[in-house]
């Protein structure tokens with residue numbers, strides 16, 4: 282269980298989180314929904330340790346690896362598709378095994394024939410497939426996805442979600458999935474929370490507001 286315990290976070294005059302708590306069961310996909318600017322990325326950053334809370338703590342993440350998928354794919358432009366994969370896999374797997382795992386994962390997203398291409402030679406959807414493959418090939422316990430499919434048309438989004446599900450079936454892990462799109466959350470998430478307000482409150486499925494100190498029973 283990842284436990285977000287009594288977090289407080291302020292940016293200047295803006296008191297974003299005040300005594301915010303959340304329990305996240307492991308091995309499941311949690312969708313984090315909410316309007317733009319409500320504090321989703323800040324929450325992710327505090328969970329991953331990229332941003333320190335003013336008070337409070339996050340437990341259950343110690344010693345665990347994180348991998349990330351963002352809307353901008355953050356691929357290495359000068360490297361090939363295969364090198365983009367092996368660059369992050371060499372450390373944990375060693376050179377030979379990294380190549381093997383990279384090719385296996387590229388096959389799962391049907392990019393094996395493009396292993397020698399540069400990212401600029403791929404379509405936007407192919408680049409997003411590569412970014413997904415890279416995140417899943419990396420042996421992290423927690424996968425963070427911050428609006429990965431934002432701006433994609435419906436058909437492409439469904440295709441990418443299909444790849445996401447296949448990759449997750451091979452390499453199950455805890456997924457924190459930030460999205461604006463409730464349909465996307467329905468398609469992939471085991472549980473969802475909606476963040477809203479100042480300071481941030483967690484809204485329940487029926488639209489009622491829960492105290493941020495109250496734990497989310499729905500996810501237990």
Ligand SMILES: Nc1ncnc2c1ncn2[C@@H]1O[C@H](COP(=O)(O)OP(=O)(O)OP(=O)(O)O)[C@@H](O)[C@H]1O
Nearest residue numbers: 292293295297315316317318319320321322323324
């Ligand atoms: N480093 C920072 N300094 C000052 N204010 C910040 C900082 N990071 C975030 N904020 C503010 O905190 C609020 C929440 O930002 P955050 O990026 O967490 O929202 P979000 O829900 O992820 O938004 P979006 O969906 O648009 O990405 C915003 O008002 C933002 O301006």
